[in-house]
């Protein structure tokens with residue numbers, strides 16, 4: 001009655017296959033799965049197994065590695081290894097590194113230079129969670145001194161749909177799950193189920209459409225103190241990645257920071273930056 | 288350059304002492320008449336210690352083959368005398384200053400977590416760079432901050448003050464210690480390592496892990512210096528040590544580079560991600576040393 005269908009539901013990833021897949025993914029995307037994340041990787045890839053009608057992870061690995069058609073699969077693979085969901089105060093150690101270490105340092109440098117300007121860029125801002133988080137952090141740090149400063153947070157994305165929701169700046173409870181309660185109270189207006197960002201925060205953020213392949217426009221994004229470009233680079237091939245990252249380097253002011261995804265690496269992409277270890281997070285500094 | 292705190296500690300009669308067997312084993316290791324039989328006989332004189340050493344030798348941290356090592360004699364044959372001496376030293380120190388102190392328990396725990404993390408990270412780096420420290424890197428990491436525990440034990444109130452100070456002012460613990468106590472954990476640790484007659488590299492690492500350029504045992508001190516920073520980056524930190532740093536700008540990094548270790552080809556990002564799980568390793572190590580020595584545990588397969 002039914003033809004034999006390989007069942008991926010029971011597939012198990014052996015430790016050896018885990019290491020092979022982990023190294024393959026790191027080599028091609030710069031994203032690393034540490035030993036304890038084996039089951040996470042397993043869960044994410046099970047759908048790729050099913051989509052390719054494969055019975056086990058070994059076969060999937062060999063397909064990626066040796067099948068000439070595999071290039072097409074890569075994009076779906078990267079989609080499934082990065083969590084596409086966004087949320088406020090996402091990846092707390094990175095946010096904390098920015099808040100506790102990078103931002104105060106950047107502001108001190110600016111003040112010493114006698115110019116109270118701050119330019120941040122959320123490159124690939126999606127629905128706005130990241131730039132608004134940055135804005136809240138800046139406001140929290142400067143408090144009433146904010147009016148002495150010229151702060152602008154550029155937020156760009158290639159999806160008009162995402163930009164529309166970023167403009168609406170209205171979020172549900174789930175998106176705000178990592179937000180400390182006092183922050184929620186201060187910077188969001190709630191109607192019971194939805195939370196809207198206050199105007200004070202919204203005014204700091206400038207949303208715009210930007211395609212990273214548009215070299216001319218990317219080059220115009222100059223003079224940034226910090227750039228967040230998290231989980232964006234994986235969709236570029238090596239050459240494009242190198243070109244884009246060196247462009248980001250040029251977009252930064254000396255002393256500025258680039259933050260990429262929490263377990264993303266620029267090791268094989270750029271040597272221009274200094275790798276900075278923050279408590280629980282990495283950052284890249286232009287000297 | 289002595290100061291009242293240092294003087295007091297020097298003159299405390301009941302400073303913790305290393306179990307006599309551990310002292311004997313370390314002394315034996317320096318003697319020309321050292322032999323496998325002598326060392327194993329010596330450790331067997333202290334049965335709980337022997338059980339712990341065997342359990343450690345059989346744990347995932349040390350065990351190589353699939354066969355269980357059931358006698359110290361065999362353990363020494365398989366792992367070498369030095370590794371058994373390393374294990375004896377680690378286990379002995381942890382038994383006299385256990386992670387669960389009566390007062391300031393959470394701090395004491397955080398302290399040991401930092402030290403064990405440092406030792407384990409040192410071991411990973413040693414491996415990556417092919418430094419062949421032969422297990423000394425773990426002991427050195429484990430004991431590099433031993434001065435902190437002594438300061439906490441005998442000057443608890445002041446040490447808590449230093450701890451709070453380092454958080455308030457956002458400075459390293461050693462600056463806070465100087466400010467509040469007039470001495471540092473490096474000085475105290477160095478003193479204790481000498482008093483306990485621990486191997487010279489351990490005393491050296493204690494004194495110089497925050498300025499490895501002055502160390503006599505430069506490579507292992509530099510290694511511990513870097514591992515200490517990375518342990519802090521993995522948030523195994525203590526007080527205001529929530530630092531940010533550029534590894535390749537560190538004195539220790541330059542020392543290793545100059546000594547010819549291939550630091551420049553290390554994929555530091557990947558290494559940092561690899562040690563993401565260090566917390567689990569730390570917990571496993573602690574439970575291996577602290578469980579009572581029952582038969583089941585010795586036979587446990589890991």
Ligand SMILES: [Fe+2]
Nearest residue numbers: 431432472496
């Ligand atoms: Fe220290």
Ligand SMILES: [Fe+2]
Nearest residue numbers: 401431432515
């Ligand atoms: Fe330390």
